[in-house]
Every structure is written in structure tokens, then in C-alpha cells.
Amino acid sequence: MEIEKKYENEELTTEKAKKIIDELTSEINFHNEKYYRDDAPQISDLEYDRLLNELIYLEGIFPEFKKVDSPTQRVGGVALDKFTQYVHKKPMMSLSNVFSEGDIREFDRRIRSIISGKVEYVVEFKIDGLSVGVTYEDGYLDVGATRGDGYVGENVTENIKTIKTLPIKINDKREIIVRGEVFISKADFEKVNSYQEEHDLAIYANPRNLAAGSLRQLDSKLAAKRHLDMFVFNLENAEDLGLKLHSEAFEYMKNLGIKINEKYEVCDTIDRVIETINYWTENRGNLDFDIDGMVIKINSFSQRDELGYTAKSPRWATAYKFPAERKKTKLIDIEVEVGRTGTITPTAILEPVSLAGTTVSRATLHNEDYIKEKDIRIGDTVVVQKAGEIIPQVVEVSIENRTGVEKIFEMPSNCPECGEETVRLEGESAVKCINISCPAQIRRGIIHFVSRDAMDIDGMGESIITSLLDNGIIDRISDLYYMNADELIVLDRMGEKSVSNLMNSIEKSKTNDLWRLINGLGIKFVGVKGAKLLDENFNNLDEIISASVEDLIRIDEFGEIMSDSVVKFFKEEKNIEMIEELRRAGVNFESKQKEFSDKPMLFEGMKVVLTGTLPTLKRNEAKELLEECGAKVVSSVSKATTFVLAGKEAGSKLEKALNLGVKVIDEESFMEFLKYRTEEEVLEKL
Template sequence: MNIENKIDELISLINYHNEKYYNQDAPEISDAEYDNLMKELIKLEEENPNLKRVDSPSNRVGGKALDKFDQIVHKIPMLSLSNAYSGQDLKDFDKRVRDMAGSDVEYVVEFKIDGLSVGITYNDGEFEKGATRGNGVVGEDISQNLMTVKSIPLRIKEDNEIVVRGEVYISKENFQKINEQQENLGLALYANPRNLAAGSLRQLDPKLTAKRPLDIFVFNLEYGQNLKFESHSESLEFLSDLGFSVSPSYKVFKSIDDVIEHIEYWTENRGNLDFEIDGMVIKVNNLKQRETMGYTAKSPRWAIAYKFPAEKKKTKILDIIVEVGRTGTITPTAVLEPVRLAGTSVSRATLHNEDYIREKDIRINDTVLVQKAGDIIPQVIEVVKEERNGEEIGFNMPNNCPVCFEPTVRLEGEAAVKCINMSCPAQIRRGIIHFVSRDAMNIDGLGESIITLLLNEKIIEDVSDLYSIKKEDVINLERMGDKSANNLIKSIKKSKENDLWRLINGLGIKFVGVKGAKILAKNFKDIDEIMNASEEELVNLEEFGGTMANSVVEFFKEDKNINVIEKLKKASVNTKTIEDKNSNVPKIFEGMKIVLTGTLPTLKRNDAKEMIEARGAKATSSVSKSTTFVLAGEEAGSKLTKANELGIKVVDEATFIELSSLSSKEEVESKLLL
């Protein structure tokens, strides 16, 4: 048997066993036997690369790791959808549709899968490339990673070029299994299936992606060369026949009332699905009617996404505990009977402050409704008072700090109860966590658990003691081996050379964040000048208000804070302003206001912000008529929507990098007009 025939035989055999294992749940060989077949195939393909087929199952295990993702311009822009939040919104949409397309309209209603949107191109029946949505026009080339997703066919029975769009996701069951594995290994749990799916697809090493149980639902034929269909539902049947997993349980309706009834059903029953959905998508079925209706600048007029209201679940408050923050604020937290909410198991919820508890009359043993604010932060929204049985216990904020036992105070005009003991261990711990964080001294390897161990073992008492740590102090700590200890010592040493603004931010001066720290470092040559600055001098700094100025002055009146700074100096921590490495960068964005939104393909958010500010622009947080342009990445959201509504220029990362390399403001302005 020649090599090509042997490769074909192995592919057929492995595909057969894949079908038995994955689809029929009836494996016929052991995992070891299967692995041996795959190893034999991979060996033959490596020795004979010209014989490797695009549909080889070896592509499912991942190829060579990438340095970074290339970019792909989408053949058809991957637009976002406008949103509806109520039945009335849907009726308004229906009226607009019928005004443009006529009274005879059908709607296809599909699940809005909560995953990562991708576009995949096939040519001559073979998988050619795949990309993230990106900013809708340009996406990241994640072809190697998509080839590892077993529900994406690598070969189809269609010679025409086609482009499909789908949503990659991880099922609830697989998500739960992965988090159980993380917990058993003592690793951090993943927040939700959507983030895990998105992170898995954006791994630079496809072998890591291949280990994740990713799946896909294809929901649209974006482009079909020489293909003609009358309706969207017909195109979905075509895609299903080609072997794609199409959007499940889609329905066709003629009445918007039937659409609303269908949506109401899934609003109540979405928890029964094995995958997360965050809404329903309603599309005009007839493709000619779609052509008649056309598009706005940002979305099709013939489709809309109904977003589910924030999911609410009933559970019980088992206890109310309090935690002491970095500034001494004591925050009450409800300990809950675990409940699954917006894709994750929730066992705690913030109660904000004393007034919030009083206003809602929240008690221990109460049955309550919880939801996630913005689908992120769990909070108690309502007490189910009709289920009270007399076992409920009222809660009062503590008169003494639960950590240092000093009296607590509630300052006039504030909602927060505070511990004002600056030596409180809880405040010290939170202060050290802040000091080493990414936006402060950026010391890798010093997580919360390690800091707690260092404090408990009396190795450190304040932030200055970090610079006295030796390898022998930490090597025997839990989960700290030789390599981790070496890396930690190197990271601590490296942080001594940080810019002054990082030290200022790390000190945790009330009301002074990253921006305020940079203003101080820009206007004073060292920490001593800042310590000796008067409130009047500080108030006169551009964008430095009176509250911030007063806080800085008060901070440096404390002997404890002065002592820490003196110890940092003795440890050779830099306390001087370092010459701005960007001082020679041409100010080609001078006077501009630039908004950054979404996740960029290669640039980290802070790096992009630094590039903006180094060139003389302000990196602002909200889009307005005065915004010069918006730098948009993947999942840009409402800021991108507002920019389109206001006609503000939107650029992707590649264009931004090109703009940043220009030599004059005139060139930038000229480029933005194109």
C-alpha cells in the first residue's frame, strides 16, 4: 500500500471511530488505541506534507503556535443588531418592517447564543479560513483554532465559495466539568461559558484550543457564490444538509404576537437548555424583502435582537458577613444558598451599605430575589416577605471592626461605616494587594493568597517590607516552589525601577487613582516635592481638584505614611520622576479626544491608551460630538453604536497603528477624512 492510500485509510478509520465516540456514544476501541492511530497519521503527514488533506482529523489537535493573529477583512461586513427590550419594542419593529416590506411578512426566530461570533470561508468544498467578528469589518485570523472545533466541517459537498457565520460556545455541562477540574487543581474558576469560549478561541497555541470542548451553531449564510435562495429558512436547511450544526429549534412565524409569545416562553425556560442564551433574534425570512429594507450604518433594518431582562432567581440568605476594604470601608455581603444565575453559580451578593439593608429590610434567613447587575455583579434586589416565617434575624452593622476590634464610625453625609484605624490588618492587607496590582507597582506572583501568607507568617507588615523578602522567606510557602520563588524575587526587584506615578498610585491615597498619580509625577520631580506641596499648589494643577489636593496633603501628614516612604527609599525603590520615554514622540494627536472600546487584537488596553496620550490626545471614556475618533475592537458595544449614530469616525487597531506612525497632525487629519 502506498503512503497516500495509507493516509486515506487512517483518516477513514479515525473518522469512523470519532463518529462512534462523539455522536453515537458507542466507542469500539480504547483511548490508547485511538491515540496510536492518530500518532501514526501525524507522523506520515509530517514526513509527507504534500499529502496532508484539509479534512484530516489531525487538524483537530492543533498546529504550530502563533506569535500573534493576522487580520482578515470580512468579505461581507459582520454587522451587529439593534436591540429590543420589550414586547412594545418588537411591535414597533414589526410596524417599521411592514411599512417598508408590505403586510405579508414572515419572521424567523432563533436563539441568541451567548458565545463568540465567527465567520468561516469555504472554497472548492474545503475549509479555507476563519475569523472573529472584530469590529465588523476586520477580524482576527483564528483559522487554526477553528479547525480544532469538531462540529465545524473541514470539507463540505459544495464547490462554490461560501461564507457562514456562527457562534462558538461551550455547553453548560462541559463548563461545569472544566470548573470542577480547576477547583480540584486549586486554580481560579472561569466566570462563565461565554468568556471561556472566547478565551479558548483566542489562544495563540491551537493545541490549547483543541483541549477545550468548543462547539458551534451556524446561524447565517453570509455569502454563497452562484447560490440562490428565496428565504433565510431555506438557506438554513441548505447549511444543515452540508453538515453544519445550524441554530437549533428556529421557528417561522407570520404574526409578531406569535413571535412575542414564543419569546416569553423561552424567557421563562431558557434555563432548561444545555447552552447559554442571552436573548432571541428576529429576522425577516424573505430575502428579497431584506434587500428592499437594506441597512443602517451599523445594522440591518430587517433584524432585531431581543435581550432578555436580567435573570432573577429566588434563594435564601444564610448569613450576612462584613469585609474591610483598603480605605477602611466595611461592606456587608449576603451569604446565599447557591443558585445558578446568568451562567454561573452564585453564593454571595453585595448588600452595598447599611442604608441599602434598611431600605429593603433585608434579614438573615430571608428568601430573596437576586440578579446580576449588568449580568456581572450579584446583588439582592428584593425580599420575598410573604415567605417569612418568624425565623428571620435582623442585621446591624458592627460597632467594632471585625478584624482589629477598634470602634467603627459613620461619617456625616456618608453611607459607609468605616474602621479608621490605619493599623488595621485588613486595611494593610487590602493596601498591599493594591500596591502590587497591575496599575500600581505591577509585581507578578504576589496574589492575594500569597500576601495573606506573608502577613500571617509575619514576613511583612507593610508594603515597604516587600523589598526585604529573600528567596528563603518564601520558597517553603504553600504552592511556592523554587521557580516561583525566583520569579517573585525578580519581579519585586524589577518594580524598584518603576515610574514615580506607579508608586504614588500604589500608596493608595484616597481619591488619587492612576490619572491623578500621573498628574503628580508630571508636575513634581520626586516624592519629596509632592510631600511638601501645599494644598494651594496642588489645586492649581490642571485636572486636579480640591478634594484630591486635600487628600494628598492629609495623607502626607501621617507619620506612618512618611515612615513607609523612608523605608522604600532605603530599599532603593525609585521615588523620582523618570524622564518621559514618550517626550520625543511627535504630538500628532494634539488636542484630539479619542475613545477606546472593545478588545483589540494585539494591543493591550493600557498600551493603546499610553500610545494615545503619548501623542498628545486625551483618552476619554465616553463618546460625544467632540470625540475625534473611536478606536474599536471586538465586542465594542454601546460606544460603537453611539459613534455610528453621531457619525464619529471609527477605526480598527491596524488603522490606529498606521495613524500612530504618521509624522504630523495634518497627516492624521487627512487620513481620518478618507
């Protein structure tokens, strides 16, 4: 209102509006640099917001005068339907890993066995975030994309522009390609989770997940609210710009206003490298962002060229991964949970402890044997770590802290959900409830049935399933297909639109591939791969139900244990009753794999690599066509590769194929192959 009043009685000509917009853009960008780059703000937040709101107001009236580097782009733009693919001009390769001082010294030994003369290393943080590539053209941020598979990522430019520490305009009109890590600070992570908690929303597991999810928001306004940050750690085309050292590239980027982490170290000995790594291993907790290791790189670009690359990573760099962080805490209690197969899993309830960037209050104890082997007791002081920095687990007990009041834990003799007696089968470590009517098993089974890798019923989350069970609307899987909208509308948080979407999703799932239904049934030992094998080898579910162990064991990769489990599952009367209800509901029982049975196996047994952007086919479309005709699509080129299907900007995979003498074809040739009727015709042309 204040801004509108300011211009209400003022005659605002187009010439004057353009001048004001230009001045405001320059002024706000200046203050952004002072705040985000120099950490030296010159105006208050209130004054800054007033300037920004004025610019937003004027750009709304005169959009034709909005500048490419307008700071209003930081607040987010129009929401997208989906991200488009982006082929990286420079492949974004991953790094090899080392885990000990001995590994680091071995890395140095290999380097010095090839490089003669002085070797300098640069040691820098391995930021725990999401890797992205950013390209500047003519002095402006042109494209920002996720790493993807290293060759093709997602174009997230609008979200990248919301990162206020990354300049939209730089003082160099040449093509500048940088790579960096998008992250969220620990402080901002806590703020976001506090907001989520206050509004009864899901809590984010760790800063990395939040940063990754925020960067991939289709609505950039949502991304802008998350206060994403970014450190740039590589100038991808540094040699093209006349630079000779990685440390020079760091300073060059810094002078352009591109944010780098200035705590990198140039080390002339491997001892100095190890000292630097040891320091940050001990002091990483003092940083306001998460790092999960340190990166060691050769400083000289000419030496990098001499060392070259393996198929997956550069030989001139490696990443030292920090050992899993461990903390001591009190084990308050041990709770048990019944899974969908009846397995009763013990979980440690802990005094909350901060571990690897998150607060941990629960940890897995695996099974009865694990607890006994480590002599874990209720009331113990225990050491907790995150396996792979993800799953908390109790790794040992501090015996010296025992007081004598600790209690030995015993697995329950009766199921905590249904009260039936539990059993431990011979040769197994798991204690189980074998009552197939157990409410906990039913709930877990339904959650599995609707999951993404099974029937993929969108909108059917755990809370809704629990509510449906608690209200007596469903008792088992098949009941999902007999619900009506009137039953659902009375549930908490279920409006008409939510109910309509859920009912549509349930209806849509009836037409799923057969393998999804098989996986959803939750047959012991049969996961996604096993379900797909059954789908490929039988015409319909009825044939699978009638199959013997001998029939099943003939399937390649289908062993005796899996075969026996399938036969036993379909002998259970309750399972057959449920399947008949699914049949009456109209759920698909037919294999759609047979729709492709008339396709000749033109590429039977061939290993094919896809690379680059094809003129008309999307990557997944080409992959499906190849697989339908018998090919195995692999990710890396080797001497065993039959041929490479390459498009524009194919990158290092194409180069490697040519070096190895592997046949390379384009989309036009590939489409010609699909017209052939025999594998021999294809081989003749190859």
C-alpha cells in the same frame, strides 16, 4: 503499543502508508459526521479511539501524507507564543438591544415605516458565548478569528479546529464566510469544574468565561480538552452566493455540514415573534447550553439592504435581552469584610441556588442603609438575581415566609479584623474602620498595589500575599522590595523557578511609569485616570507630595474632592515613611511623560480614527504616536472626526469617512506629518 505491534513486522511502503492514511481519514471523518452532526454513532468510543490513534501513529511516521481535513487536528497542535491579529473581511457588528414587548413592537413599527409589503422575521437563540468568524477557502477551513472590535480580531484558527462540531472540509470550493458563537455545554462545564475542584484548582464562574478562556489558550491541546462547541448563526456573504433569505442560508449551511441551531423560527407577524420569545423566556432552562436572549432578524436580504446600518449596528436586527433571572433561597447569615480603604461591606451567605448558569452561595448587600431599606434579616427567604447577569445581589425579602425567628442585623461597632471602633462619617453610607494599621486593610492594599492596573507584579496573587503576611515576611507595601529568595522558597507551592520569576517581576516593577505607583498607593478617589493626570502634570512624585489643593485643582478633570484627598494622603506620616522606603528600594519616582515633552503637539485637539491594517505600524504603535502628539483616538467616524488613518481592508469606517467627506490618509502620509514641527503644517496638508 498495540498499533506499533500491528506494523512491526509489516513492510510499510510510502505508497501503502498513504493509502492507509487516506482511508483512515475518510473513515474517521464519516464517523465524526454521524456522531456530531447526525447524532447517530455507528461505532463504539473504543473503536473510534483505536482508529484515531492508528492515524496519529501513521501521520507521525509519514507527516507528508497528513491531509488538510485530517481529524487529528481536533486534538490540538503546537503551542503558540501569541495570537496574531486578523482583519475581518466582513465587519462583525454588534446588535442593538430591546428589553420589553413594547420595545419589540417599536422595532417592528420602525421596520414597517420603511419597508412596504410583507415582512418576515427570523427569531433565533442569542447564545451566551464568544463570537467568532470562520472563513472557508477551496472547501477547507482557512481562518478562525475572534470578533475583537468587530474589524480586527485574534487569529485562533488552531483552537477553532479543535471544535469537533465544526467541519474542517465542506463541499463548496467558493469562499464561505460564517459567523457563530463558541460555547461550552452545561454538562461539560460541570465536568470541568468537578475536575478543577478535585485537583484543588480555581473554579470557573460560568460557561461563557470558560469557553472564552479556552478558545484563547495559546496551546490548542488545552483548548481541545475543553470540548468546545459552536453554533453558526450567520452566512456573512450569503448574497454573494445567490441566496435571498436568512432562512435559506441556515439550510444551506446545514447541508454543508455546518452546525446551526435548528430551533430558529420564521415569523410573519410581530405577535408570532413575541410568542416565540415568551416561550423561550420560560423554557430556556431546559436547554443544555446558556442563552441570554433572543435575536430578531429580517429574513429578506434585499429588505436588509434597504434598511441599512447605523454607525454601530444593523437596522434590520435587534437582540431581546432576557430579564435577570430571579430565584428564592434562604439567607443563612450575613458576614462582613474589610476593604483596603477600611469600608466594611456586608455579604449575604445563602443556601446555594442555581442562578443564570452558576451556583450562587454569596450575594452583595452593599451597605447598612440597603439592608435597613429592604428590611433584610438573617433567616429570611430572599429573592436573589444577578445584576447584569454577573454580580449576585439580594433584591427583595419574601415577608410572607417569615416565621418570627429571623434576626435583625446590626453593623459591627468594632472592626472584625483589628477590634478598633468603627465609624460612619456624616454624609456617607459606609461604616468604616479608620485604623490604618488594620491587617485587613493592609492585605487589601497590597493586593491592589500589585494588581494589573497598578504595579502589575506578575505571579503575586492573593494567596501568596496572605502567606507572606501570615509568615511575617511583609507588613506593608514597601516590604515587597526588601524580600529575598531564601524567605520565599519556604512558602507552600513556591519552587525555585516560581521564586525566581516572582523576584524578577518585583525588580521589573521598579521601572514602571509613575502613574502605576500613584494608583498602587491607593489614594482615595484617585484611580487609574486620576493617577495618569498627576503623572502628566508633574515631573516626579516629590512635586505631587508638595502640591497644594490649589495646585491640584488647576488640573483639568481634577476636582476639589480628589485634590483634597491627595493632599491628606501625603500628610500622613506613615504614608511618607512607606514612600521613603520605596525610594530607597529604587522604585521609579520620575514621570516618563516628560520624555515626550519635546514632541510637537502636531495633532492637538484632533479626533482621529484608526482602521484597517497598516503596512509597518501596529495599531497600538500608531495610537501611541498620535496620542503623544496631542490627538484623541476615537473608535467611530463622525462629522467631528479630523481624519482617518486607514490601512488595508479598512471596511465600513473607511466607507463612512468617504461618505461624510472626512479626510483619509495612509501610513506614508502619517509618517510625513510626524516630520513637521507645527500643527499648522499638518492642517495645511489636511
